[in-house]
Amino acid sequence: MATTQVTQTGKSALSTRFYPTRIDLSADIRKSVVEILNQTLAATLDLKTQVKQAHWNVKGMHFYQLHELFDELATELEGYVDLVAERVTALGATAMGTARIAAAQSILPEYPYDIVDGAEHVTALAERYAQYAAHLRGAIDKTDELGDADTADLYTEISRDIDKRLWFLEAHLVKKGDVVG
Numbered sequence: 118m119a120t121t122q123v124t125q126t127g128k129s130a131l132s133t134r135f136y137p138t139r140i141d142l143s144a145d146i147r148k149s150v151v152e153i154l155n156q157t158l159a160a161t162l163d164l165k166t167q168v169k170q171a172h173w174n175v176k177g178m179h180f181y182q183l184h185e186l187f188d189e190l191a192t193e194l195e196g197y198v199d200l201v202a203e204r205v206t207a208l209g210a211t212a213m214g215t216a217r218i219a220a221a222q223s224i225l226p227e228y229p230y231d232i233v234d235g236a237e238h239v240t241a242l243a244e245r246y247a248q249y250a251a252h253l254r255g256a257i258d259k260t261d262e263l264g265d266a267d268t269a270d271l272y273t274e275i276s277r278d279i280d281k282r283l284w285f286l287e288a289h290l291v292k293k294g295d296v297v298g
Contacts, residue, residue: 138209142265150265151210153256157272158201158214159222164249165194166216167228171238183235183289187242190282197275204271224252236290243286250279 133151135144142150172187202212213222225245232238253276261269 133205133211133213135211136209138207140208142208146263146265147208147210149263150260150268151205151208153259154201154205154208154268155210155213156222156224157252157256158198158205158212159219160224160249160252161194161198161201162214162216162219163223163225164245165191165198166219167225167245168194168242170228170230171242174233175235175238176233177235179235179289183238186285187238190242193278193282197278200271200275204268208268224248239286239289243283243290246279246283246286250276250283253279 133155135147135151138147140147168187168191172184172191175183175187177183198214202214205212225248228245229237229241232241253272257269257272257276260272
């Protein structure tokens with residue numbers, strides 16, 4: 118059974134079970150990588166639910182386009198949830214992916230409940246996508262340093278797509294006066 122411990126950030130972390138595997142990564146490396154992956158799993162689940170919050174509650178002139186975009190973003194994030202969780206289990210560990218775990222372990226701030234306008238939702242999501250993208254880049258470096266090129270590659274794949282989606286969100290926020298040069 119999983120046990121709880123406190124991390125350096127002061128958040129409680131769940132210690133996960135490991136199962137036998139023939140993967141040629143040491144138990145110590147797998148433990149470190151799984152900790153990073155489960156942190157990503159929590160953040161990805163949280164981001165997905167925050168995107169759905171925007172999807173359900175967006176209003177304004179660009180309602181339909183944003184409603185569709187947000188749904189597309191949430192669907193894409195659901196795919197990343199699966200990729201990350203399945204990597205955890207491939208490494209012989211337990212994916213820690215319940216809503217309660219995600220809420221407790223996510224690196225993202227809570228989504229504001231009082232926003233309605235499309236631009237406000239886009240701004241809130243862009244801020245969270247930027248923070249998530251930075252987490253992914255850090256995870257690329259950490260897993261590469263640990264010698265797990267496969268997990269680093271998985272993070273690179275997700276990172277490219279998240280950067281693209283951040284660009285999509287930020288493009289909605291650019292005004293003529295913002296252009297320099």
